[in-house]
Amino acid sequence: MEEKKEKRKGKVRDINAVWKLLEEHYKEMKKTTLCELFSLDPQRGKKMSIEDVGIYFDYSKHIVTEETLNLLLLLAKKSDLQNNIEAMFQGQKINFTENRPALHTALRTPKEESILVEGENIIKKVQRELSKMENFARLIQSGEKRGYTGKPIKNIVNIGIGGSSLGPEMAYQALRFYSTPDIHFYFLSNIDSTDFYQNVSLLNPEETLFIISSKTFTTIETMTNALTARNWLLAHLKDEQAIEKHFVAVSTNSAKVEKFGITSENTFLFWDWVGGRYSLCSTIGLSLMLSIGPENFSALLNGFREIDRHFRYTPLKRNIPVLMALLGIWYNNFFGAETVAILPYEEYLKLFPTYIQQLAMESNGKSVNRYGEKTSYKTSPIYWGEVGTKGQHSFYQLIHQGTRLIPCDFIAFFQPLHKIGNHHQLLISNLFAQAEALAFGKDKEKLEEEGIKKELIPYLVHEGNRPSSMILMNKLTPENLGKLIALYEHIVFTQSIIWDINPFDQWGVELGKILASKIAKEMENPYQVKLCHDSSTNHLIKKYWDVNNKRKK
Ligand code: F6P
Secondary structure, three states: OHHHHHHHHHHHHHHHHHHHHHHHHHHHHOOOOHHHHHHHOOOHHHHOEEEEOOEEEEOOOOOOOHHHHHHHHHHHHHOOHHHHHHHHHHOOOOEOOOOEOOOHHHHHOOOOOOOEEOOEEHHHHHHHHHHHHHHHHHHHHHOOOEOOOOOEOOEEEEEOOHHHOHHHHHHHHHOHHHOOOOOEEEEEOOOOHHHHHHHOOOOOHHHEEEEEEOOOOOOHHHHHHHHHHHHHHHHHHOOHHHHHHHEEEEEOOHHHHHHHOOOHHHEEEOOOOOOHHHOOOOHHHHHHHHHHHHHHHHHHHHHHHHHHHHHHHOOHHHOHHHHHHHHHHHHHHHHOOOEEEEEEOOHHHOOHHHHHHHHHHHHHOOOEOOOOOEOOOOOOOEEEEOOOOOHHHOOHHHHHHOOOOOOEEEEEEOOOOOOOOOHHHHHHHHHHHHHHHHHHOEOHHHHHHOOOOHHHHHHHOEOOOOOEEEEEEOOOOHHHHHHHHHHHHHHHHHHHHHHOOOOOOOHHHHHHHHHHHHHHHHOOOOOOOOOOOOHHHHHHHHHHHHHHHOOOO
16 A cells, blocks of 8 residues: 555656656747747658558647657656556556446457456457347348338438447448448437437338447437337337337347347347447447448458557557647647647548547546546647538638637548549648648738738738647548547547546536436426425526416416
């Protein structure tokens, strides 16, 4: 015990010392500009880039020097990053508040390897479910598996929320180019009846398959939508026997699934050591596999696996997710940046920023460290974004000339999926132009040279010095999408280690859930129960009831 305490004290002392060095270094760096850094070294653009695992990563447009990077890497070392990475891959119980491993990486581990959890080789279980998904996908795609009245399945509705929806929906959108044209896919998430109305009510029930995706099989949004879907189907098909032809489940909770009336044959399992927002590679990816087919799904897993290997085995200073994570720490904790913009120059990636939002913010939106103490530093920034060039014509103004520092992650592909005219070249020239404009801006002297009217000059000055990363890959393929997602998973993990927090729990969403179910009961008739909320909430509950029940005051 004493020894452990002493070890911790030593670690904290070392980390604080590096943190102090970084603070001192920041005072110098904030006086520097990207223009100066680039003029000091004409080779900077080339030197500060890495080409590995099919990713070209240019980090030269960051306000950093070799010294900055060395200090950040020292911070990672003192935080014991490499041992923590090993602990994750080996299945140690790194999710310490829930006392379990976080083994999403096992979902893409080759079948010959083994990882033991409680003495059992989980890779066998993973492969078994994967084969079950593949068989099912082939039967649906070939039309062998049909609906209750014998019609082929033409609509697939994934019912789920958060990690049980955002991953499959984002990846489905991202890989639509590879999707079967014969089946339409829908993602029903919101408890708002509009979502059900828009996604389901106009479909033909005879041709519709529902996938109820829920790790816990208790989430109110998902269970409410699932029951409504069940009633909707029965209202049309009028036979309980139809359920097994039109409903399958993806869950860790087989008991609850069975209670809902779904057989084990129609249940695809995953396990509590897979976090919701890390579950796309598990059976949660069933809707995606049905859309892109087992081969493409397998290519996606390959992409994940390549980045897993890169993250695990590449020295920290050439390790792309580690460098991206450390650059994020630099702006978040030293420059005081509040947000990160995710800016894919690829229309198919339009849901990618939303997906990263959950991945990063539900993981690292914490303020208590592993010892139960309040952190004295900021943790996760806010993630947001939009595809280029649409963002350029809406919010980029603020990134260029606003009062906030917003580091940007630009993501793009050298080749388009649809070769139409010179669209792709124009798209990518816009991307390169944005990164250049943000970094180097346009100063007063240049504007004067151009003969701009004196009184307009202050408005036209672009200060520059706004940092960005450039992530380029060859083409948007299933494999490259896998790489991109795994890249961000490991960025989030690396940052959690530096911030010393648990990225695998999400207690922050529990309180709202508990209160919502209490309020839902009270709303049945708030005048018959004693409302014990604050006066605002009490009044809102009554107001809602009054309006819906036309209560006269
Ligand atoms: O919002 C909290 C959360 O637990 C997410 O982490 C999760 O992805 C989502 O709800 C859905 O949970 P489930 O898959 O259990 O329905």
